[in-house]
Amino acid sequence: MTLLLLGVLAFIDGTLCGFRAAAGRNPRLFLWNYYAASMRRGALVSVFTIVLFLGLGLVLRAFGGELVWASMTAAAAKLVFVYGIYATLVVAALGLYLSSSFDFGVLASVLVLGPFTLLRPVVILAGAAWVAATSDTLAAAGMAVSAGVVMANFERILTLGRPPWSGLEGHSR
Amino acid sequence: MNADWPELSDLLLDTDLDTLARKPVSRGAVRAVLRRHGMRTAERILDGIPGGEVLDAATVDGILVRAHCELQRLSYEFRNGQRLLQLLAPMLEVLRAKLPQRPLRIVDIGCGMGFVLRWLAAYGALGDDVELLGCDFNPTLIANAEKLAREEGLRCKFRVANAFTLEQQAHVFLSTGVIHHFRGEALTGFFRSQASVGAAAMLHCDIKASWAAPLGSWIFHQARMREPLARHDGVLSAVRAHPCEVLLSASREGGSPLRFALFDGKPSLLPILRTMNTLVGVRAEFAEPFRERLGPLSARLEPFS
Incomplete structure (x- = not known):
């Protein structure tokens, strides 16, 4: 259950990273397909990442036994706790932004969506560092830190190989 | 800064x-x-x-x-199109009732890539008797604005032009995030130019000056922007935002005979609740009808003078 929850959090985060990787690059108005494609890409890469870490965990379990596995699931539970609080606030604010009136929408953005985007890498890395510091095994600590580093850079990863901005005059680098 | x-x-x-x-x-x-x-x-x-x-x-x-x-991404997030529309729609109702000329011409000063006008054309439902024209000095930004409008089939035009020397009269001037670029006599002159060409109304939306504005702007520009220049100028814009009294004094001095008031101009303890304000200018005879048509929103509009 813990691993599933952590996977769900990574999936949601990856999908939202997909949105942000695309945002601010295309000045058109009707962008549903554009954002949907980028979010799909974020979702797919997050699934790949989740499977990769799960596979790595299973390999470590095969070599280290149940003790290592138990320490990794304990570390995952701590990560779910930290990231769960963050994700709950963000998803609630996103819901408010998308469904509410003009004023509440802007307020959700000002209070949560903007600041929390800025805090996201800090929360991810601080959470991972705390979990690593309190882990029983090196394997759990290593998994927490490496997962944290990957997720903190997830938006950057999604922009790798992205087609250059195009279709506008003066719009290339 | x-x-x-x-x-x-x-x-x-x-x-x-x-x-x-x-x-x-x-x-x-x-x-x-x-x-x-x-x-x-x-x-x-x-x-x-x-x-x-x-x-x-x-x-x-x-x-x-x-x-x-x-910047457009930020404008979307802060719903700047909607922000202007809530004032522009009642303003157009008043102008339709009071002015015989058609079309009613709305000119966006310093429109950049024309986000606000394109948004209004796409979602504003302003009516067939309204013409939207964006002006900017930068040909590349204007070329892009035209291209984007054409691609998405939007009924608005863009020109590399001085908005105050157009051959056809503008009935409403509007701008978003422009007025903090002007200071002192240039700010007064900005309003004078609009009044002197016979504008019936103006709506100028900008960051609301407050203790929280630079911090908030920094957070959003770090979180949402990638271009170093955009990050730098975005925060500086909040620092340069004019206090309400400066805006009102400059507009009343330069924009006479129009009457001016600020929408969302009231200072609040928690400035994050209202991050932007809009300077509204109207001919004296349109002031009360406009306030009436604003409905409940009129509580957020200070008295015209």
Whole structure:
């Protein structure tokens, strides 16, 4: 259950990273397909990442036994706790932004969506560092830190190989 | 940062106001201004712009286009189209009732890539008797605005032009994030220019000056922007935002005989609740009808004078 929850959090985060990787690059108005494609890409890469870490965990379990596995699931539970609080606030604010009136929408953005985007890498890395510091095994600590580093850079990863901005005059680098 | 610092984007462009021709900009001249103000971050951004002593216009335009793309994302998030529409729609109802001329011409001053006008054309349902025209001095931004409007089938036009010397009269002038670029006599002159060409109304939306504005702007520009120039100028814009009394005093001095009031201008303990305000100018005879048509929103509009 813990691993599933952590996977769900990574999936949601990856999908939202997909949105942000695309945002601010295309000045058109009707962008549903554009954002949907980028979010799909974020979702797919997050699934790949989740499977990769799960596979790595299973390999470590095969070599280290149940003790290592138990320490990794304990570390995952701590990560779910930290990231769960963050994700709950963000998803609630996103819901408010998308469904509410003009004023509440802007307020959700000002209070949560903007600041929390800025805090996201800090929360991810601080959470991972705390979990690593309190882990029983090196394997759990290593998994927490490496997962944290990957997720903190997830938006950057999604922009790798992205087609250059195009279709506008003066719009290339 | 302080309010007297110029925005880097303003220094990178130099336009002859008579011919609208672009003048070459010397890196050394820009650097000298930045040094005079002690703007070290801006100087680093300038150093990062590739090219020689004379700044390459295409390179500068590339930066501005990227900055405008990112700015549009922020405008979307802060619902700036909707923000203007809630005032523009009742204003148009008043003008329809009071003015015989058609079409009613709305001119966006310093429209950049025309986000607000394109949004209004797409979602505003302003009516067939309304013409939307965006003006800016930068040909690249205007070319992009036209291209985007054409691609998405939007009924708005864009021109490289001085908005105050158009051959056809503008009934409503509007702007978003423009007025903080002007200070002192230039700010008064900005309103004078609009009044002198017979504008019936104006709506100028900008960041609301408050203790929280620079911090909030920094957070959002760090979180949402990638272009260093956009990040720098975005925060500086909040620092340069005019206090309500400056806006009202300059508009009343320069924009006479129009009457002015601020929408969302009231200071609040928690400025995050209202991050932007809109200066509303109208002919005296339209002031009360406009307030009536605003409905419940009129509580957020201060008295005209």
